[in-house]
Amino acid sequence: MEEKKGIFHKWFKGVEKIKEGVKQQFTRLWSADSLQEEDWEALEEMLVQADLGPILAMELVEEFQELKKQKTENGNWQDWLYGKLASILDGNDSSLFSSAQAGAMKAILLAGINGVGKTTLAGKLARYYSLLGEEVALVAADTFRAAAVDQLEIWAERAGCFFFKGSPGADPGSIIFDGIEAARKKNRGFVIIDTAGRSHVNKNLLAELEKMGRIVQKNFSPENIENLLVIDAMAGQNAFLQAESIGKAIPLNGVILSKWDSQAKGGIVFRIKKELELSIKYLGVGEKIEDLQPFDPDQFVKAIVYDEEVP
CATH class of the missing domain: 3.40.50.300 (P-loop containing nucleotide triphosphate hydrolases)
Structure with missing residues (x-):
């Protein structure tokens, strides 16, 4: 059990860099009363630098802008972002040989x-x-x-x-x-x-x-x-x-x-x-x-x- 926890800790360390940037930028923009174009450009640049790529970075910024416009008192950017990112990885199959012939090499x-x-x-x-x-x-x-x-x-x-x-x-x-x-x-x-x-x-x-x-x-x-x-x-x-x-x-x-x-x-x-x-x-x-x-x-x-x- 301790070995498993150690492995998961190392696994988790690999998301620290992107997590830090995501939480900082999204939280700041979500709570700001007024934003300039450069604020959105900074968010897009952060996402590109986090290796999401320009296509997905632009898509996320555009959808986040719309979400902020429709922001309600109980609105939550985290649930939106979770749904968006989870949908991209939907269908990811980490297993190997899921349809392999039994008994064959x-x-x-x-x-x-x-x-x-x-x-x-x-x-x-x-x-x-x-x-x-x-x-x-x-x-x-x-x-x-x-x-x-x-x-x-x-x-x-x-x-x-x-x-x-x-x-x-x-x-x-x-x-x-x-x-x-x-x-x-x-x-x-x-x-x-x-x-x-x-x-x-x-x-x-x-x-x-x-x-x-x-x-x-x-x-x-x-x-x-x-x-x-x-x-x-x-x-x-x-x-x-x-x-x-x-x-x-x-x-x-x-x-x-x-x-x-x-x-x-x-x-x-x-x-x-x-x-x-x-x-x-x-x-x-x-x-x-x-x-x-x-x-x-x-x-x-x-x-x-x-x-x-x-x-």
């Missing part, structure tokens, strides 16, 4: 640019699902960095799962194929594949990722595959360029936000869901193997809008 393919923490998240996912009773295999398909293979092997030991690596310099596609076969022989039905970080503007690297995706598709039924994009929670606008490019190489099922701490602005969650129509699956909230939290949209919005912490 499952695969998670992790993709993303350099430095977002895919290898670390692969280890966290391995532990998470091992604790749920899955027989996990970790496949090291990052052939760009020898250190990544060594790092993933350490994570596999910590998670207590099967680990597969290919020969140094081997084609990552062949490593994935051989890793799947090895997992099948070892009766490991839950395969997590770590891929190399790749620039979202490098066509050759994206073509290589597309090839890896096809290999996975040939070995698993569609409902038993989760292609997940790992994004740095502080990436801002660049996260959308990454998702657009990588999403053309492989069909994405959802997003994991890594490096979620007090520096993360939080608004990126709404923009990913609204503009990219991708569900937020997990938050990486620390460096330890247990620091992985399924995304809870309702608690997330409440933590931003109201004076309450996640229990």
Whole structure:
């Protein structure tokens, strides 16, 4: 129970920055008798800086202006904002393999640019699902960095799962194929594949990722595959360029936000869901193997809008 509270505390820290700005600006404007155009512009700028993006920021400001015009004695901007933000995250499904074929092998393919923490998240996912009773295999398909293979092997030991690596310099596609076969022989039905970080503007690297995706598709039924994009929670606008490019190489099922701490602005969650129509699956909230939290949209919005912490 104490471990769970600790995880939630780290999760909550990631909304502090956006919560501070939201409460300060909205409260001030709501109670003011008269406002200038620059006051509304300041609110819009705050929302953009919180990574909600210009489209949603403008929409929120316009609707808030109308709400203030119709303000009643018992009016409450917090309930309005909760409803608005919750509706954006409506339908967010943080679960994996919700329609998977029972008894069939499952695969998670992790993709993303350099430095977002895919290898670390692969280890966290391995532990998470091992604790749920899955027989996990970790496949090291990052052939760009020898250190990544060594790092993933350490994570596999910590998670207590099967680990597969290919020969140094081997084609990552062949490593994935051989890793799947090895997992099948070892009766490991839950395969997590770590891929190399790749620039979202490098066509050759994206073509290589597309090839890896096809290999996975040939070995698993569609409902038993989760292609997940790992994004740095502080990436801002660049996260959308990454998702657009990588999403053309492989069909994405959802997003994991890594490096979620007090520096993360939080608004990126709404923009990913609204503009990219991708569900937020997990938050990486620390460096330890247990620091992985399924995304809870309702608690997330409440933590931003109201004076309450996640229990």
